[in-house]
Amino acid sequence: MxxxxxxxxxxxxxxxxxxxxxxxxxxxxxxxxxxxxxxxxxxxxKAAFQDAFAEALNGPMAAQGLQYSTSEGHKPLRVWIAAQMQAIGIPATPDNILITSGSQQALDYLGKLFLSPGDTALVGWPTYLGALGAFNAYEPRYDKLDPLSNRSGADYTAAAKDAGGAAKFAYLSVDFANPTGATVSRAARERVIDLAEEMEIAVIEDAAYQSLRFDGDPIPPILALEAARKGGDLEACRTIYCGSFSKTLSPGLRVGWVCAAMPVISQLVLMKQAADLHSATLNQIAISSVAEQHFExxxxxxxxxxxxxxxxxxxxxxxxxxxxxxxxxxxxxxxxxxxxxxxxxxxxxxxxxxxxxxxxxxxxxxxxxxxxxxxxxxxxxxxxxxxxxxxxxxxxxxxxxxxxxx
Amino acid sequence: MxxxxxxxxxxxxxxxxxxxxxxxxxxxxxxxxxxxxxxxxxxxxKAAFQDAFAEALNGPMAAQGLQYSTSEGHKPLRVWIAAQMQAIGIPATPDNILITSGSQQALDYLGKLFLSPGDTALVGWPTYLGALGAFNAYEPRYDKLDPLSNRSGADYTAAAKDAGGAAKFAYLSVDFANPTGATVSRAARERVIDLAEEMEIAVIEDAAYQSLRFDGDPIPPILALEAARKGGDLEACRTIYCGSFSKTLSPGLRVGWVCAAMPVISQLVLMKQAADLHSATLNQIAISSVAEQHFExxxxxxxxxxxxxxxxxxxxxxxxxxxxxxxxxxxxxxxxxxxxxxxxxxxxxxxxxxxxxxxxxxxxxxxxxxxxxxxxxxxxxxxxxxxxxxxxxxxxxxxxxxxxxx
Known part of the structure; x- marks a missing residue:
C-alpha cells in the first residue's frame, strides 16, 4: 500500500x-x-479592536486571555449574545449559548452530531457551499428541502429510508442567504417547523447574515417562531440557531455561536472539548468588548x-x-x-x-x-x-x- | 421520540x-x-503579546489580521515553524506545515481522517486523555502500543482484524508525556517506525512538550528518525508530527501545527476548510511575531x-x-x-x-x-x-x- x-x-x-x-x-x-x-x-x-486587544492584554484579564478556558466560551460574551437573542424573540439564557470558531465550526459539529453515512440532510437547492462541505465529511445524502411544495414529512422520511438511512435535520440559511440573497418567508419558516415536528428531526437555522438587513421588516428567526408555539420554552425547541460575528465585526477572529436547547448545547460542548478544547480566549474577550460598546x-x-x-x-x-x-x-x-x-x-x-x-x-x-x-x-x-x-x-x-x- | x-x-x-x-x-x-x-x-x-497585537492591528496588517485567510495558515508562521523543524532534524518546508487550533485539533482531524467505527488505534497505556477524547468521536477500539515488547506488527494487525476493523495508526506522546512525564527512548522510537512500516500504518507523534526539556540530551523526533532512514525525504515518511505553542507561548490563542508529508497536509487542509475554514488570522500573525523575536x-x-x-x-x-x-x-x-x-x-x-x-x-x-x-x-x-x-x-x-x- x-x-x-x-x-x-x-x-x-x-x-x-x-x-x-x-x-x-x-x-x-x-x-x-x-x-x-x-x-x-x-x-x-479596527480602532475598536485596537482598544479591545490592548485592554485585554494590559489589565488583569491578560493572564485569562492567554490561558486555556472553558469549552462553552467566555461568559460575558455568552451573556451579550443571549440578550441579542432575546431581542429577536428567542428566549435564551447564557446556558443556551456555545461559542464556536465561526458558524462554520457549528455546521461541522452538527454534521458530526447527527449524521452517519447514508443518512439524509434536507437542504435548500441551491444552498451554502460551506454547509455541504462540512456535512460531506460525514457522508450523508441530500434531499431537496422545499417547504412550500406538496411533499409531506412522511414523503421525506420514506425517501431517506429508501436510501438506506434516516433524515436527520433540515438545514436552511434564512436571511439574504449565500448564495441567492433570498430570504425564507415566514410561511416557509412555519412550514419547516411543521415538517420537523412531523419527522421528529432537528432544524439547523443558519443566520450568518441576519444583522445585515437594509430594507423591509425582519422576519422572526425559526427558533423564535418555534419558541412562540411552545409558550416561550426554548428547552422544548428542536431548532438550532447558528450565529456569527464574521459578517459584522471580523471573520479573522473566528467567533460564532450556537443557540439551542440545553441538551444540544451540552452535547456540542463535549464535542468541542474533544475537538479543539475551546475557541481562542483572547478573541472572545475582545469581541465581547467591541460588541458591547460598538455593535449597533x-x-x-x-x-x-x-x-x-x-x-x-x-x-x-x-x-x-x-x-x-x-x-x-x-x-x-x-x-x-x-x-x-x-x-x-x-x-x-x-x-x-x-x-x-x-x-x-x-x-x-x-x-x-x-x-x-x-x-x-x-x-x-x-x-x-x-x-x-x-x-x-x-x-x-x-x-x-x-x-x-x- | x-x-x-x-x-x-x-x-x-x-x-x-x-x-x-x-x-x-x-x-x-x-x-x-x-x-x-x-x-x-x-x-x-504578556509584554511581547501586547506589542505583537498592537503592531498587527495598527499597521497595514490590520485588515489582513481581521479577515478570512487560507486554511493552511499564515505563511510567515509556517516559514518559522519549518525552520524550527529543520533545527530538530525534520527536513520540512512551509508546504509541510498546517496551522491548527492547538494540537488538540490536529488529533481530532487525524481521528476523522483515519478512523471508522471499529478500527484500531494503537496508544500508550496510559496516554494523553485528550487524544482518547478526540479519537473516541470516531468510535475506534484501542490496543496497547508497547514497542519494546515481543508483539510484532502482524500480531497487532491480526488483533485489529479479529476486532472487526483495521489498525490505522500508532499514537504516542514522545517527550515528558502527559500524564507520565516519561520520554520514549530512541530504541522505542525506532521500533515504532519498524512496526508502522510492517503494518503499513501512520504514526502520530504528539510533541506538545518537546521544547520544555530541562536536563539530558534531546532524542530526535520520530519524524526525524524516519526521514533519516529515507535519505532526508520527508515525502516518503508516514509519521505525522503534531506541535503546539500552548505549552510555550500561550494556550489561549489556540495555535498549533501539523508537520507531515504533503499528501497528509493536503488532506488535512481540505478537512480544516470544511470544519472551521482556518485558525484565527490575527492570532497567527501575533504568534509569528512573538516566536520570531522571543521564542528562545x-x-x-x-x-x-x-x-x-x-x-x-x-x-x-x-x-x-x-x-x-x-x-x-x-x-x-x-x-x-x-x-x-x-x-x-x-x-x-x-x-x-x-x-x-x-x-x-x-x-x-x-x-x-x-x-x-x-x-x-x-x-x-x-x-x-x-x-x-x-x-x-x-x-x-x-x-x-x-x-x-x-
Missing amino acids: SLQEIFATRATRMKASEIRELLKLLDQPDIISFAGGIPDPDLFP SHIDTIRSAYRARRDAMLAALEAHMPKGVSWTKPEGGMFIWVTLPDTLDGAELLKQSLESERVAFVPGHAFFADGSGRNTLRLSYSTSTEDKIAEGIERLGQLISRALNV | SLQEIFATRATRMKASEIRELLKLLDQPDIISFAGGIPDPDLFP SHIDTIRSAYRARRDAMLAALEAHMPKGVSWTKPEGGMFIWVTLPDTLDGAELLKQSLESERVAFVPGHAFFADGSGRNTLRLSYSTSTEDKIAEGIERLGQLISRALNV
Missing part, C-alpha cells in the same frame, strides 16, 4: 472546492471581482455601505442585462443571484469573462447538492466600489448579450 | 471527562492543586521556572513518600507520575485528600484506555510555587502513609 493510499483513507469525502481555486485568481489587480462574498476589510472596526453603531455603518453597493449592482443589472436574464433583489447581505437562459453555462461564461472582460463571479452550480443550476451565477457586491460595480456589470452584460446573440 | 433522544444521536461517543469535573474544584482558594497541568499564567510573555529567550525563562518546581517536587516526594510508592523523574514538561501499592485507589485517595488535606491531583486510571491503573496518580508542578509544592507533597505523603498504615 502506497503512502498516498494510506493517507487517502477518507479522500473520497473531501474535494477541493472550486471557489477556493477561483479565489486564487483574485490577486490579479485588474480583475473586477464579484466572486468573494467576504466582508470589506475597510469596514472592519458599527452595524449601521456597514449596512449603509452594503446597501449603496447593492443598489448600484441592481441598477447596473437593470441597465445592462439582456432580456431573458433575471436576478434576485436581496433585502440585505452580500449576494445577488442571477439566472441566465438555459442555453448558457455559468462555468463557461466565467472562463470567457476572465479572459475578455476581467470580471469574476462564482458559477452557481457548485451550490447545488446535485450539481444542477448550470445556468446560474452568484454575484457579490460586498468588496467593490459603486464605480467598479457599474463598470463590471456593464462588461458582464455585454458578454452575456454577445453569448445570447442579442 | 423525545427531544433528548433526537439530540443524543451520538451521545454514546462522548462523556464528560473527570478532569473537567475536577477542575471545577480548583477555584477553591485553600486547595493546593497539582491537578491542572496547564502553563503558569504568570509566565506568559522565553523558553529559557519557563524552563528555569519549571525545572525548579520539578526539583522541589522530586525532593519532597523523596522526603515524604512511604516505602512502596514510586514515581517518574521527568527530564522536562509538567508532570510526575506516581505509582502506589496495588491496595490503594487513586480516585478514593483524591476524595480523602480533598477533604482532609486540601490537596488535588488527577487519579491515573482516567488515562488508561481500558480503565486500569487505579493505583496511579498524575501530579503537575507547573502552576505551584516551590513552597506550596513542598507543603502539598508533605500532606499527601502523610495521607498515603496513613492509608498504608505505615
Whole structure:
C-alpha cells in the first residue's frame, strides 16, 4: 500500500472546492471581482479592536486571555449574545449559548452530531457551499428541502429510508442567504417547523447574515417562531440557531455561536472539548468588548455601505442585462443571484469573462447538492466600489448579450 | 421520540471527562492543586503579546489580521515553524506545515481522517486523555502500543482484524508525556517506525512538550528518525508530527501545527476548510511575531521556572513518600507520575485528600484506555510555587502513609 493510499483513507469525502481555486485568481489587480462574498476589510472596526486587544492584554484579564478556558466560551460574551437573542424573540439564557470558531465550526459539529453515512440532510437547492462541505465529511445524502411544495414529512422520511438511512435535520440559511440573497418567508419558516415536528428531526437555522438587513421588516428567526408555539420554552425547541460575528465585526477572529436547547448545547460542548478544547480566549474577550460598546453603531455603518453597493449592482443589472436574464433583489447581505437562459453555462461564461472582460463571479452550480443550476451565477457586491460595480456589470452584460446573440 | 433522544444521536461517543469535573474544584482558594497541568499564567510573555497585537492591528496588517485567510495558515508562521523543524532534524518546508487550533485539533482531524467505527488505534497505556477524547468521536477500539515488547506488527494487525476493523495508526506522546512525564527512548522510537512500516500504518507523534526539556540530551523526533532512514525525504515518511505553542507561548490563542508529508497536509487542509475554514488570522500573525523575536529567550525563562518546581517536587516526594510508592523523574514538561501499592485507589485517595488535606491531583486510571491503573496518580508542578509544592507533597505523603498504615 502506497503512502498516498494510506493517507487517502477518507479522500473520497473531501474535494477541493472550486471557489477556493477561483479565489486564487483574485490577486490579479485588474480583475473586477464579484466572486468573494467576504466582508470589506475597510469596514472592519479596527480602532475598536485596537482598544479591545490592548485592554485585554494590559489589565488583569491578560493572564485569562492567554490561558486555556472553558469549552462553552467566555461568559460575558455568552451573556451579550443571549440578550441579542432575546431581542429577536428567542428566549435564551447564557446556558443556551456555545461559542464556536465561526458558524462554520457549528455546521461541522452538527454534521458530526447527527449524521452517519447514508443518512439524509434536507437542504435548500441551491444552498451554502460551506454547509455541504462540512456535512460531506460525514457522508450523508441530500434531499431537496422545499417547504412550500406538496411533499409531506412522511414523503421525506420514506425517501431517506429508501436510501438506506434516516433524515436527520433540515438545514436552511434564512436571511439574504449565500448564495441567492433570498430570504425564507415566514410561511416557509412555519412550514419547516411543521415538517420537523412531523419527522421528529432537528432544524439547523443558519443566520450568518441576519444583522445585515437594509430594507423591509425582519422576519422572526425559526427558533423564535418555534419558541412562540411552545409558550416561550426554548428547552422544548428542536431548532438550532447558528450565529456569527464574521459578517459584522471580523471573520479573522473566528467567533460564532450556537443557540439551542440545553441538551444540544451540552452535547456540542463535549464535542468541542474533544475537538479543539475551546475557541481562542483572547478573541472572545475582545469581541465581547467591541460588541458591547460598538455593535449597533458599527452595524449601521456597514449596512449603509452594503446597501449603496447593492443598489448600484441592481441598477447596473437593470441597465445592462439582456432580456431573458433575471436576478434576485436581496433585502440585505452580500449576494445577488442571477439566472441566465438555459442555453448558457455559468462555468463557461466565467472562463470567457476572465479572459475578455476581467470580471469574476462564482458559477452557481457548485451550490447545488446535485450539481444542477448550470445556468446560474452568484454575484457579490460586498468588496467593490459603486464605480467598479457599474463598470463590471456593464462588461458582464455585454458578454452575456454577445453569448445570447442579442 | 423525545427531544433528548433526537439530540443524543451520538451521545454514546462522548462523556464528560473527570478532569473537567475536577477542575471545577480548583477555584477553591485553600486547595493546593497539582491537578491542572496547564502553563503558569504568570509566565506568559504578556509584554511581547501586547506589542505583537498592537503592531498587527495598527499597521497595514490590520485588515489582513481581521479577515478570512487560507486554511493552511499564515505563511510567515509556517516559514518559522519549518525552520524550527529543520533545527530538530525534520527536513520540512512551509508546504509541510498546517496551522491548527492547538494540537488538540490536529488529533481530532487525524481521528476523522483515519478512523471508522471499529478500527484500531494503537496508544500508550496510559496516554494523553485528550487524544482518547478526540479519537473516541470516531468510535475506534484501542490496543496497547508497547514497542519494546515481543508483539510484532502482524500480531497487532491480526488483533485489529479479529476486532472487526483495521489498525490505522500508532499514537504516542514522545517527550515528558502527559500524564507520565516519561520520554520514549530512541530504541522505542525506532521500533515504532519498524512496526508502522510492517503494518503499513501512520504514526502520530504528539510533541506538545518537546521544547520544555530541562536536563539530558534531546532524542530526535520520530519524524526525524524516519526521514533519516529515507535519505532526508520527508515525502516518503508516514509519521505525522503534531506541535503546539500552548505549552510555550500561550494556550489561549489556540495555535498549533501539523508537520507531515504533503499528501497528509493536503488532506488535512481540505478537512480544516470544511470544519472551521482556518485558525484565527490575527492570532497567527501575533504568534509569528512573538516566536520570531522571543521564542528562545522565553523558553529559557519557563524552563528555569519549571525545572525548579520539578526539583522541589522530586525532593519532597523523596522526603515524604512511604516505602512502596514510586514515581517518574521527568527530564522536562509538567508532570510526575506516581505509582502506589496495588491496595490503594487513586480516585478514593483524591476524595480523602480533598477533604482532609486540601490537596488535588488527577487519579491515573482516567488515562488508561481500558480503565486500569487505579493505583496511579498524575501530579503537575507547573502552576505551584516551590513552597506550596513542598507543603502539598508533605500532606499527601502523610495521607498515603496513613492509608498504608505505615
